[in-house]
Amino acid sequence: MSATDPVTGHPMSKQRLRLWLHMLKTARFVENELRERMRVTYQSTLPRFDVMAMLDRTREGLLMSQLSQQLMVSNGNVTGIIDRLVQDGYVVRVSVKGDKRATLVRLTPKGIEKFAEMAAEHERWIDELMDNVQDQDIEHFIDALNHIRKDHQHD
C-alpha cells in the first residue's frame, strides 16, 4: 500500500501520525498555559494577543482581510475580536479613503503601550515553558516544522 520504514518495518504513516499527535499535545499544553497566564495577568486572551502582535508590527494599520489571512483564521472571527479590542480602547477602526468597503485597523497609543508590556511577559513565559529546548536543537526543530508546510503553503 505505501512506504515502510526500512528499520522498523512500520508504515511511515503510523510514524507521521505519532508525530502529529505529539505535536498536538505539546502545542495544546503550551497554549493552555499561555491562555491561563494571559487571563490571570492581563484579563485577556491569546487571540487578542495575536491580533495585537500583528498590528504592532504594522503601525500604519492593517485591513481586516489582511489580519485574518495572516492569522489563518476566518474573516468573521476577526470582526468579533476587533470589536472587543475597540471596546477596551486598544484598537481603532479607520476608514480607508478611496475605498468605502475596506477598514483599516490600528493600535491606539494605549494599545501600543499595553502590548509592549504583554509581549515582554509573553516572551518570558515562552522562555520558561521551553527552557528544556537548547539552542542547537532549535534550528533543526524549526527546519522540520517548515518542512511540513513546504509545498502546501506559501507565506
Add this chain to the structure above:
Amino acid sequence: MSATDPVTGHPMSKQRLRLWLHMLKTARFVENELRERMRVTYQSTLPRFDVMAMLDRTREGLLMSQLSQQLMVSNGNVTGIIDRLVQDGYVVRVSVKGDKRATLVRLTPKGIEKFAEMAAEHERWIDELMDNVQDQDIEHFIDALNHIRKDHQHD
C-alpha cells in the same frame, strides 16, 4: 538578564519564541486542513474525532472526567461534545453502579464502525500532509517535542 546564544549572541528567549511561533503556525495549518476534510467527508469535527479515538482505545468506556483529563480540555466542554455524539448514535452514556454521580461513556457498535472508517482516512490525511517529513527526522522531532513538556507534565 538571561542566557545568550554563544553563536548568534541573541538571547535564547528570542529563539524559543521563534520556535513557538513556527510550531503554532504549523499546527494551525494541519488542524485547519484536517478540520475541513472532516467536515466535508464526514460532516464531523476534530473534537468529536478526538473523543471517539479515546473511546475506541478503551472499549469498556471512560468516565467524563477521564475523558476531559486525557484530552486536556474542560469538563463542561466534553459534556457538549458527548451530547452531540449521543444524538448521532455513536456513543452511549451508561450509569456506573455503585456511584450515582459518575457516568461511563462508550462507543456504540455504530460508533466503533464509523470510527474505524474515519481513523483510516485520518491517517492517510496526516501521511499526505506530512509527506515532507522523513523517517530519520521523526524520532528527533518527537524527542524535541517531549523535551518541551518534560518537568512540566506527567502523563
Add this chain to the structure above:
DNA sequence: CAAATATATTTCAAGCCTAAAATTTTGAGC
C-alpha cells in the same frame, strides 16, 4: 448519625471559531 467536605457532572455566560449568507462598494464591460 449529622455536618462538612470532596467528587462527578452539568449548566451558564461569554468569548472563539467556522462556513455561508447578506450587505455594501468597487470596477469592468458594454
Add this chain to the structure above:
DNA sequence: GCTCAAAATTTTAGGCTTGAAATATATTTG
C-alpha cells in the same frame, strides 16, 4: 451611465472552549 461580477466586511447559526456556579452524590469527620 448601467449592469453585473468581484471584493471587503459583517452578520448569522451552530459548534467548541473556558471558568465559575449549581446540582447531586459520596466520603470523612466530629
